[in-house]
Amino acid sequence: MFDITNHNNIRAPRGNQLHCKGWGQEGAMRMLMNNLDPEVGERPEELIVYGGRGRAARSWDAFEAIVKTLLELANDETLLVQSGKPVAVFRTTPAAPRVLIANANLVPKWATWEHFNHLEELGLTMFGQMTAGSWIYIGSQGVIQGTFETLAALARKHFQSNTLKGRLYVSAGLGGMGGAQPLAAKMLDAVGLLAEVDPDRIEKRLATGYLDKVAPTVAEGVNEALRAKEAKEVLTIAVPVHATELLQYLVDNKITPDVLSDQTAAHDPLVGYIPDDYSVREAAVLRAADPDGYLEKARATIARHVELMLTLTRRGAKSFDYGNNIRRVAYDAGVKDAFEIDGYVPAYIRDLFAQGKGPFRWAVLSGKPEEIYKLDQLALDMFSENEALCRWMRLAKKHILFQGLPARIAYMGYGEREAFGVRVNEMVAKGELSAPVVFGRDHHDTGSVASPYRETEDMRDGSDAVADWPVLNALLNVASGAHWVSFHHGGGTGIGFSLHAGMVVVADGSADSAGRLERVLHNDSGLGVVRHADAGYELSFQTLEQNPVKTPLVGPETQPRRK
Incomplete structure (x- = not known):
């Protein structure tokens, strides 16, 4: 079937052949493998x-x-995974x-x-991030729409426009x-200028078409970006430098970007951020030899990074922390x-929440891109x-290349998700898929x-740190019949700063899946609406x-005290 001891080129099985005893197990196995494609x-x-x-797992x-x-795994059993390690199988129920x-x-x-x-x-233990350890990552597409929605909201709020053309x-x-980031910027007609210290990452984004070109120096990258801005050209450029080097150049030359952010993995300074004056390889040597010294240097660089962002913000850049806890x-x-x-x-997403x-998402286990396109059209029709x-x-159909199993993400809301899921289940049942x-x-x-x-x-209402809601979310999704449910600590902003839950349901065409989809997709997003209603x-x-x-103590007449 497939060699699970070959760790060099993992690829999820495609098609309708069932290798497990049920599609819930099969879906979990394929998405775990897909994460490691x-x-x-x-x-x-x-x-x-x-x-x-x-x-995706603690060890091989x-x-x-x-x-x-x-x-x-039988259809009345449940596997328990503790920080990436399978620890037990218990008999539960088919539901x-x-x-x-x-x-x-x-x-x-x-x-x-x-x-x-x-x-x-x-x-x-292991760090599961959000969708890494819950087996529902779909590559860069998973964050593209969040970046797109954020930048689109920013354009409407600050520039009274639906695009960032000429910005x-x-x-x-x-x-x-x-x-x-570069692809989301392109989809909104912007000029994107991005610093990246790892040349391999730049090459990957060039190869996938997310990025248009690389400039060998900061000066060349900035000049090309300003030329494209003036011409209102859509262009994305990477410069192979530390973020601080690019921002310092902008500050010194009194160049203020229209929009400014950061998406380094600053939430994890030991692994996710390269300090100034170190290459990726030199940083790896220092990290292994002196992790405390590494952290000191990384945090000092992050401090300088944010100070430069503040300078540009005060000069008029519309700046935002994009969720990596850099502030x-x-x-x-x-x-x-x-x-x-x-x-x-x-600043930009709360109204959607x-x-x-x-960030609702789906992946076709057939492996056929044309089946994603069928579902694109279904969403447009519905x-x-x-x-x-x-x-x-x-825009997604036009610009996004699939990674691993063909997938799609879309910011569907309360009521839309279950309607779409149930309809897709019917298409599976009828052989249309x-x-x-x-x-x-996403857990986000x-x-x-x-x-x-x-x-x-x-x-x-000041309830920023109240973590009852993700706990209730996980419990509700278990009670509603999701095929797998996860609860994590630390994803996105790092250890000590977040708790979050995830769920996945498989549409296999059965009546059982129809019920699960209707309950889970309704209740999951519905709880989010209740959570925000409770906050006023x-x-x-x-x-x-x-x-x-039914919301016994949630409503306009019972709004909590505002801050």
Whole structure:
């Protein structure tokens, strides 16, 4: 069938042949493998999918054991995975999830990078990021739409436009998450200028068409970007330097970008950020020889990075932290005004979350791109009145190359997700699609995360750090019958700063899947609307009027005290 001991070129099976005892198990196995496909994962040979050290499994022994267990798992059994290691199979019920995953969860007093690093060194835990350790990563596309929606909202808010044509977007980082930035900028007609210290990452983005060109020096890159801006040309340029070098040049030459951000993996300074004056290779040597010294240098560079961002912000750049916790790392390193830079969720995404809209995604297990295109058209037909969604679907089909199993992401909301999922299940049942479809989402969603420096920053009622909601989300998705459910600590903003939950459901054409899809996709996003209604957001009350849920103590008349 396939050799799970060959770790060099993992590729998920395609087609409608069932290798496991049910499609719930099969979907989990294929998506785990898909995370480690060389087209998808950042360093799959190390089990690293994205985000610095976000892993799909704790070790290769654990990976093999997970796959072997899924192949044998009965339809009334549930596999438990503890931080990337399969630890037990228990008899449950056919309606229960087939897999439950918990990654990197630490008791709050011990929830520090230092303690986590110690446990990881002992082989007792792993960092699952968000969709790495929950087996639903789909490559750079997974973050492209979030970047697109953020930049589109920024354009509307600050430039009264639906595009960034004639605007200069400056950022850094072209890794598993940051690699989405140039393509999102292109989709909005901007000029993108990005710093990336790792030449291999630049080459990968050039090869996939996400990036147009590389400039050998900062001066050449800036000059070319300014020329394209003046001509209102759509162009993305990478410069193979540290972020600080690019930003310092802009500051010294009094050049202010229209839009400024960052997408390095600064949330994990030990692994995700290269300090000034070090190449990628030199940094790896220092990291191995002197991790404490490495952290000191990385945090000092991050502080300088944010100070330069602040200078450009005060000169008029529309700046935002794109969820990598760079402001907090800089704040802890002495930059006490770091939070003058906006967080992207309260500035641009909160209204979407309040309506239950977030990064919903699906992958076709057939492996056939044409089946994704069928589903693109289905979405356009079903939601023709949703202009923002239709705009995205058309742009995605035009610009995005598939990585691994063909997949799509779309910010569908409350009511839309289950309608779409149930309809797709009918298409599988009728043979209109040749194999099942996996539905999931990013953990970065409307009601599945508590992260005070990202998703729940500056909540209207001050509930930024209340983590009951992601716990309830995971529990509700188990009760609703998701095929696998995960609960993680630390993804996105790092250890100590977030708790978040994920879910996946497989549409295999059966009545059982239809029920699971209807319940899970309705309840999952519905809880996000309730969470925001509880915090007092008017858009959430309006959304609940259209899709009623029993909310005994949530409503306009019971709004909590505002900050």
